[in-house]
Amino acid sequence: MSIEVLPAEIAEGVRAARRPGRFALVMRNPSVIIGATIVTFLALVGVLAPVLGTISPSEINPVYRNKKPGAERTIRTEDSKEVQFVHRFGTDTLGRDVYSRVVYGARVSLVVGLTVAVLSVAIGLTIGLIAGYIRWLDSIIMRVMDGLMAIPAILLAMGVVSLSRAGLLAVVIAIVIPEIPRVVRLVRAIVLSIREEPYVEAAITVGTPTPTLLVRHVLPNTIAPLIVQGTFICGSAILIEAILSFLGIGIPPETPTWGNIMAEGRSLFRIYPHNIFYPGVCLALAVLAINMLGDGLRDTLDPRFARRV
Amino acid sequence: MFAYVLRRLVATIPVMAIVAIMVFLMLRLTPSDPAAIIAGDNANAEQVAEIRKRLGLDQPILTQFVIWTSKTLQGDLGESFFFKKQVTDLILDRLEPTVSLAFFTTVLAVLIAVPLGVLAAYRQGSWLDRIVMGFSVLGFSVPVFVIGYALIYVFAIELNWLPVQGYQRLSLGVAGWLQRLILPSLTLSVVLIALIARITRTSVLEVMNEDYIRTARAKGQTEGRVLRRHALANAAVPIVTVIGLGVAALIGGVVVTESVYTIPGLGRLTVDAVLARDYPTIQAVILLFSLAYVLINLLVDMTYTFFDPRIRY
Secondary structure: OHHHHHHHHHHHHHHHHHOOOHHHHHOOOHHHHHHHHHHHHHHHHHHOHHHOOOOOOOOOOHHHOOOOOOEEEEEEOOOOOEEEEEEOOOEOOOOOEHHHHHHHHHHHHHHHHHHHHHHHHHHHHHHHHHHHHOHHHHHHHHHHHHHHHHOOHHHHHHHHHHOOOOOHHHHHHHHHHHHHHHHHHHHHHHHHHHOOOHHHHHHHHOOOOHHHHHHHHHHHHHHHHHHHHHHHHHHHHHHHHHHHHHOOOOOOOOOOOHHHHHHHHOOOOOOOOHHHHHHHHHHHHHHHHHHHHHHHHHHHHOHHHHOOO | OHHHHHHHHHHHHHHHHHHHHHHHHHHHOOOOOHHHHHHOOOOOHHHHHHHHHHHOOOOOHHHHHHHHHHHHHOOOOOEOOOOOOEHHHHHHHHHHHHHHHHHHHHHHHHHHHHHHHHHHHHOOOOHHHHHHHHHHHHHHHOOHHHHHHHHHHHHHHHOOOOOOOOOOOHHHOHHHHHHHHHHHHHHHHHHHHHHHHHHHHHHHHHHHOOHHHHHHHHOOOOHHHHHHHHHHHHOHHHHHHHHHHHHHHHHHHHHHHHHHOOOOOHHHHHHHHHHOOOHHHHHHHHHHHHHHHHHHHHHHHHOHHHHOOOOOO
């Protein structure tokens, strides 16, 4: 028993000595700081949406259609008091308040990004571990992954979306499927290299059962690269969700998402560019922040790629 | 070389076969009955059964796959549910705008990104380097349609230099064709420029410390020649590789760009087909784009010997 534990402990000790305070290092990386701050801010905006001076994002008001940013109107609150309300970002073609829709849109984008990242990492990790460890399944799985990767991501997502009724779940699944092969490849590559490590060979020699081996020795090595990969997936998922919604094949148009607000603003873009401008800036900012976070995490967490700029 | 090309071509067959199986299964996995969709809302059960029989949907799935594959290989991609035309004709009709856009974009991206990347590497750490690197992170993050609308707003609406939207066939004159391609290509090239500039910078940086660069400088070559003949030439293979991989981003971008600029190309066709649940067209477009992606990357591998004579097959 003691033989089985010892190699892992030594390896852990050596690793800790070689990279002191890896996670403390993360917090000092400028990209991580800027990215994390913006992401936290957007998450707070999403969570606190109802108290940020918004009105219902789906409230239609035919009288106040296509107002420019800054237009004012009187609204009646729940306790029937009349207050002056400013449409900070103007209104859309149905008279909905663009500011409220953009603020609520942060919710959808972040939920989609996070869900897709967690799901694709979880599924990809499982398939990758299987492919890396069960030899005869490896070639079958990897051929299927090659096939999936040969289809450009947005097209694959569009194909999947077309199979079912538009909705949040369909969109999430449609974005997860093209991301899985990338995670599988990463995990498999790690598994194949870890298998050759002396401490894994030692564990095999002393008869550690495969599941224990995977969980105890292989899994910990995949965590750092997967956090990095998951962050990038989150960013690209937000982008693809917005693209699908913008094209009118994503989340139903009533739901306030950044892509939907922009789709709404397409027809009158020449006269009222604000419908595209505000959600576009938010979307770009969100994806930029997440990508910066990912870059910073990769530089600090994943030493193999750190030198590759 | 020929044997290698042949081997690589054969190796693409399994990949394309898997793509084909997935694309085929797509239609059979639909929750709705394709025959009912074609027949329309007013059709009775007999008409639906008739159509099902005509399309061979009453056959066992394996038979269907064999029939579908042999038809596809002969260029018969079936009839569009929505456009009521042969999908092959539909695609041929939409090919020109998309190929023009993709070609123009790639040329533009390479012409802008490679010099930028080389200069950024040459002046590593300077303000130029920082701008190029900052731009490349930005290019990955700003969605294609936001760039598109921003460019339309500035160059077409405010400055009125270029037409807002639309496409003009090449046969109607080169000037009009080119004029309408400038903004869409510029839009689409942003993400490619980001990708190519970044990899150019990295791979030029890697060779800048090599002995042959020092030798070239020592024998008195101008810096421009050192960069072009010695640094860039040796850094070419990763750059070409990333251009090939960028085709996936290009295809995704084509779908969006064509919608923003109302260009009647394959991207628009894809969006319309998905909106109309026009499965034969969706299948055909996915197959075609995947094939293009795989073949372009094969072609890129072939060019390695040209860019780096040390590589032999």
